[in-house]
Amino acid sequence: MANTLAALKTLLCPAGDSCTAFQCLFSHPRDNSGSNQTPITSKVLNNQNTSKVSTASRAHPSEDNKDSTSEDRQRKRIKLDVDSTAVSLPRSSVPTSSSKMPSSKQRKEPPVDTSATIQKDGSPSILIPNSSPPTETSKRTLSQQAEHRQSSIANPAAPTDSPSRTPVTQPKQPRKGPESLNPRLLKKAPASHPTRVALVKALHKEFQRLNDELKKTAQGVEKKWLLSEQELIVKTLDEEQEIAIKKTAIYNTAIRNKILTYKKMSMVQWKDERSKVVQSTNHNSTEPASTTPIERIETGLTLPQELEFLSRLVYDLAPLAAHGYISKIPSKEDIEAAKAGVRACGNTETCDRCTRRFQVFPGRREADGALASNGPCTYHPGKSYFLDRSRTQRRFKCCQRSHDDEAGGCMTAQHHVFKTTDPKRLAAVLNFVNTPPNPGIPKDRAVSFDCEMGYTVYGLELIRLTVVSWPAGDTLLDILVRPVGEVLDLNTRFSGVRPEDLASAEQCDVGSDHQPNIIPTSNPTAQPERRLKVAASPKIARDILFTIISAETPLIGHGLENDLNAARIIHPTCIDTVLLWPHSRGLPMRNGLKYLMETKLGRKIQVDPTEGAPEGHDSAEDARAAGDLVRLKIRDEWKTMQMKGWTVGNAGELLAPSEDWTIVGGAKTKKH
Known part of the structure; x- marks a missing residue:
């Protein structure tokens, strides 16, 4: 010392x-x-x-x-x-x-x-x-x-051999002139030079093959995904150099796995990779973004064949009752028992946001006209997450506060709110019904369905109902709904419905025109305003829905148990993307619609504005997104079926493989 x-x-x-x-x-x-x-x-x-x-x-x-x-x-x-x-x-x-x-x-x-x-x-x-x-x-x-x-x-400088001299950081010199298929010189080579040359040529061969195949069918924006000869060489050398530096110890295995990956890569996967690279390269470009989807879903089937394929994706919801899927109408006795239980507890509920106990007063409290007790609700609108894998520090996404912070939430609402998933309590407000038969509905119709809910004195109630055609995505129904109970919170952050929307909306009924009113604007370049009409009750909104679907109409959605329960419908032909793309840990865990669209199709939905309060989800956008995920599932399932020997008949029907034949290595072979 x-x-x-x-x-x-x-x-x-x-x-x-x-x-x-x-x-x-x-x-x-x-x-x-x-x-x-x-x-x-x-x-x-x-x-x-x-x-x-x-x-x-x-x-x-x-x-x-x-x-x-x-x-x-x-x-x-x-x-x-x-x-x-x-x-x-x-x-x-x-x-x-x-x-x-x-x-x-x-x-x-x-x-x-x-x-x-x-x-x-x-x-x-x-x-x-x-x-x-x-x-x-x-x-x-x-x-x-x-x-x-x-x-x-x-700002310590990097050490040098002579401490008496000021170290100078040499800028990285850009590569001059075209490159050849010769591995770049590294400080520590992961393998001998002849080995690296052979592996580089093999990797370049696969890039060349995929690029040539894309060149034959490239149209429109796909032409920007093509690579020149020099770009192919640079891409090859970049890939090899990255593996050589980051995976030196397992270089031979890693580079061979990379070659094998591109050797097995399909043209759809190559297009997906090239589109993402081009998109990231042009991220800072001033040119307007292309409206072409990042991945075009090509199922390999015609529209009638896709509609026929939908029946293979329908799930039986009866075994899923424990996860909120209701397939049986509650009886009158069950409904009366549920009402008695609510009266016995004095309408005491647990807040869905801050978990505090409070009372609700349907019809308002006589003493002061209050709808709920226990004052305002202070809560965090964003979910919590862990900072690292040690799972020791937890923060909220909305304000980045610590989960253990005793200061309370970062947002305050006027009332506490609650929701219930008990079918008997839901039926006490409006009972469930089975979708009735409707002979006037086309047999080849399939629809995507989405609902938005708000909080009332009876829990979560339906406040918007949207239906679009599948797979075209045309809007068939888009209306607002006045709930049964008094509104505690319209949940505008997620539903997108504001109080003034319900107050100023024109009323619609069964048989009347339910299409939105188009209000032109003084600005010729701006899009006209769409004002949705409103149904007077959830029952009327449900009856309007029954005019465009039947019991045989495939109903597509994401987390359909929430939408069906909000509309109080029991439908026999449901296709839920939560079940088609299940979470790795199974139910009740589920992948979000936003996550699936970004990971499966490379599209962003439910994007909040950069400034101001969130505008809420667009139920039409969510309905179309669920429909696109179903088409993606059809494409993947059909590829698997073709590997098993399924074919398309002369009349366009899907033919199962014969029992005398089997598929070995992708080729049809007769059984011995």
């Missing part, structure tokens, strides 16, 4: 003469003023050199005579080797005898003029005893040295 503290005296204090620290461990220019003292830096460096240095130069500073002549000072000048100017801390604990060097290293060298006070790298300078106080120039020099040392501590 003493040696370490003594070494600090070799460094000038960053504060210079303005230092006010008590017994500062650094040296100061003022320490030499008024006396002919040898600085500690010079003293320590004297001890590092040969024993030929005079005793006077190693004497204690207090023993120096202030009136010594210039010859005495010249006699104390140190003869240093070239390396003695390096900024290495002296080892004062080493005995003098141990510092003797071999005779070959004790050759005298010309004296080094140590009168210079600053080195270019800002290292401590060697001061020569001087009887006069430091001049203004030397003070400025020392101040600059201290500032340079502070900046070098804040």
Whole structure:
């Protein structure tokens, strides 16, 4: 410890003469003023050199005579080797005898003029005893040295072989001229050069094959995905270099797996990869983004064949009753029991947002007209997440506060809210019905379905109903719905429905025109405003829905149990993308619609604006997204069926493989 503290005296204090620290461990220019003292830096460096240095130069500073002549000072000048100017801390604990060097290293060298006070790298300078106080120039020099040392501590440079030289970062030189299929020179090659050349050529061959196949069918935006000969070479060398640097230990295995991946890659996968690369490259471009989807879903089937295929994706919802899928209408006795239970607990509920207990008052409390008790609700609208894999620190996405913060939520609402999934309590507000038969509905119709819900004194109720055709995506029904109970919160953040929308909407009924009103704007470049009409109750909205679907109509959606329960419908032919693309941990865990669209199709939906409050989900957009995920599932399932021997008949029907034939390695083979 003493040696370490003594070494600090070799460094000038960053504060210079303005230092006010008590017994500062650094040296100061003022320490030499008024006396002919040898600085500690010079003293320590004297001890590092040969024993030929005079005793006077190693004497204690207090023993120096202030009136010594210039010859005495010249006699104390140190003869240093070239390396003695390096900024290495002296080892004062080493005995003098141990510092003797071999005779070959004790050759005298010309004296080094140590009168210079600053080195270019800002290292401590060697001061020569001087009887006069430091001049203004030397003070400025020392101040600059201290500032340079502070900046070098804040921004340390990379180490170099010569510490006395300022390290210079060489900018990466761009590649000049075209490249050939020759692996790039690396500091540490992962394999022999002939091996790397062979693997590079094999990888380039697969890139060339995929690029040539794309060139034959490329149309429109796909032409931008094509690569030139030089771009193919650069891509190959980039891929090989990345593996060589990051996976040096398993280079041979990693590069061969990469080649095998591209060898098995289909044209759809290659298009997906190229479109993402081009999109990321043009991310900062000022050109308008292409409206063409990132991945065009080509099932390989005609529209009638896709509609026929839908029956294979229908799930039986009866075994899923534990997860909210209702397939049986509650009886009157069950409904009365549910009402009695609510009365017995005094309409006490648990808040769905802050988990506090409160009471609701359907029809308002007589004393003060309140809808709910226990004051306003303070909560976090965003979900919580873990900062790292250790799962020790947890934060909220909405405000980045810690999960353990006792300050409460970051948003306040007027009322507490709740929801219930008990079918008996749901039926107590509006009972479930089976979808009735409707002979007037076309047999080849399939629809995508989505609902938005808001909080009332009866829980979550239907406030918007949207139906679009499948797979075209044309809007068949899009209306607002007035709920049965008094509204506690329309949940505009997610539903997109505002109080003024319900207040100003034109009412529609069964048999009337339910299409939105189009309001033109004064700006010819702006899109006209769409004002949705409103159904007077969830029952009327459900009856309007039954005019465009029948029991045989495939009903497509994401998390359909929520939408069906909100509309109080039991439908026999449901296709739920939650079940088609299940979570790895199974129900009740589920993949979100936004996540599936981004990972499966590369599209972003439910995007909040960059500024201001979120505008809520577009139920029509969500319905179309669920329909696209179903088409993607059809494409994948049909490919699997073709591998098993399924074919398309002359009349367009799907033909199962014959029992006498089987598929081996993708080829049809007769069974033995």
